[in-house]
Amino acid sequence: MNAIGENAMGVLPYAVAGWLFLMGCYGLATSRNLIHAVGCLAVCQASTYVLLLAIGYRRGGTAPVFSDVTPGSRPVVDPVVQALVLTDIVIGATVTALLLSLVIQIAKRHRTVDPDELSELRG
Amino acid sequence: MSRRVRAWVLVLGGLGFAALFAAACAGLPHFGGDLHPYGDRAVRAALLRHTANAVASVNFDQRAFDTLGEESILFGAVLGTVVLLRQTRDENRRPPAPAPVAAPVRRYARLALPVTLLIGLYIVAHGQLSPGGGFQGGVVVATALHLLYIAVDYRALERIRPVGLYEVGDAAGEAAYLLVGTGALVAGAAFLANVLPYGTFNTLSSGGTVPVLNAAIGVEVACGVVVLLARFLDQAVEIEDPPADAPEGAAK
Numbered sequence: 155m156n157a158i159g160e161n162a163m164g165v166l167p168y169a170v171a172g173w174l175f176l177m178g179c180y181g182l183a184t185s186r187n188l189i190h191a192v193g194c195l196a197v198c199q200a201s202t203y204v205l206l207l208a209i210g211y212r213r214g215g216t217a218p219v220f221s222d223v224t225p226g227s228r229p230v231v232d233p234v235v236q237a238l239v240l241t242d243i244v245i246g247a248t249v250t251a252l253l254l255s256l257v258i259q260i261a262k263r264h265r266t267v268d269p270d271e272l273s274e275l276r277g
Numbered sequence: 278m279s280r281r282v283r284a285w286v287l288v289l290g291g292l293g294f295a296a297l298f299a300a301a302c303a304g305l306p307h308f309g310g311d312l313h314p315y316g317d318r319a320v321r322a323a324l325l326r327h328t329a330n331a332v333a334s335v336n337f338d339q340r341a342f343d344t345l346g347e348e349s350i351l352f353g354a355v356l357g358t359v360v361l362l363r364q365t366r367d368e369n370r371r372p373p374a375p376a377p378v379a380a381p382v383r384r385y386a387r388l389a390l391p392v393t394l395l396i397g398l399y400i401v402a403h404g405q406l407s408p409g410g411g412f413q414g415g416v417v418v419a420t421a422l423h424l425l426y427i428a429v430d431y432r433a434l435e436r437i438r439p440v441g442l443y444e445v446g447d448a449a450g451e452a453a454y455l456l457v458g459t460g461a462l463v464a465g466a467a468f469l470a471n472v473l474p475y476g477t478f479n480t481l482s483s484g485g486t487v488p489v490l491n492a493a494i495g496v497e498v499a500c501g502v503v504v505l506l507a508r509f510l511d512q513a514v515e516i517e518d519p520p521a522d523a524p525e526g527a528a529k
Contacts, residue, residue: 164309168302175298176291183287184280210316213309218320218331221406221479225324232316233323233331237340240332241347244412244498248354251505255361258512 167208174201188267210235327475328484337490341469355501362508386428393421401495405484411491415498443500450497
């Protein structure tokens with residue numbers, strides 16, 4: 155690979171993470187449906203997975219699991235960010251569940267899932 | 278705020294984020310580079326403590342206190358969902374009628390159920406050795422139980438799934454994690470320190486407290502996911518919407 159290609163590859167994963175985050179934000183801000191908005195939040199969250207894994211990657215590295223790899227024989231990727239991503243995914247899934255249960259109750263009480271129609275005050 | 282103004286605010290914020298993010302990325306180490314000071318240290322510490330899976334060592338040993346926070350978020354989210362999706366006064370519960378299931382689906386799901394359950398338990402038990410652990414295995418175990426819903430029907434699922442018991446299990450998993458941490462205090466070390474013998478590298482009993490904490494998380498996640506899905510399934514299958522002219526419902 156030439157120097158320019160190498161350079162582009164060097165920032166491409168970070169750019170993908172930033173792009174995912176922006177797209178998620180765009181979806182959140184323009185959403186007309188709360189279920190769609192929850193999905194957009196998941197997209198935002200996915201950007202953090204990409205960013206973390208990109209930071210932890212090492213060229214030619216394998217998973218940091220030594221049950222079948224002799225320690226020191228091969229480069230391994232960073233286990234710290236992998237642990238962060240793992241818990242991130244778990245939290246993401248449960249928070250999505252919590253938000254969706256909120257949407258269910260909003261749909262029942264207000265008969266709509268359009269966030270723009272939820273602005274009126276109700277006593 | 279009109280949709281137009283909102284779009285402009287979004288464009289402004291997006292451009293600002295893009296500029297700052299690009300500047301930050303310029304300062305990051307290059308993708309795929311060799312400089313991973315934390316990673317190197319974490320791998321060394323994992324090997325010192327005889328834990329083959331360095332990710333499990335980070336989660337349940339080196340950063341065990343952080344994982345306590347994360348599982349508390351999980352616990353809180355499950356609790357919140359249970360509160361939000363409870364049956365309200367104006368809702369009726371209608372027991373679901375048995376539904377016909379295609380024979381091949383029934384056969385496959387019945388076959389897959391025990392296999393999936395076993396794989397889930399395997400993933401929890403081998404968390405310190407191979408990719409997996411309590412978080413991942415717990416989700417697989419919970420999924421296995423729900424194959425019964427596909428194979429038979431909702432009533433069969435309800436028979437093997439007394440939700441109250443799983444709610445207790447969820448809390449017990451959370452409590453077990455705390456008790457293991459407190460056990461370390463009693464042993465004279467710091468909270469959640471790895472005080473058990475490290476064992477032989479690459480065997481089921483290696484890693485000290487890592488497999489114990491993995492099991493606690495496995496119980497909590499499996500029970501938590503079962504409770505979560507039970508609440509959503511209740512809404513979808515059993516609980517009927519309040520009538521449209523109910524005093525509370527009907528926004529307009």
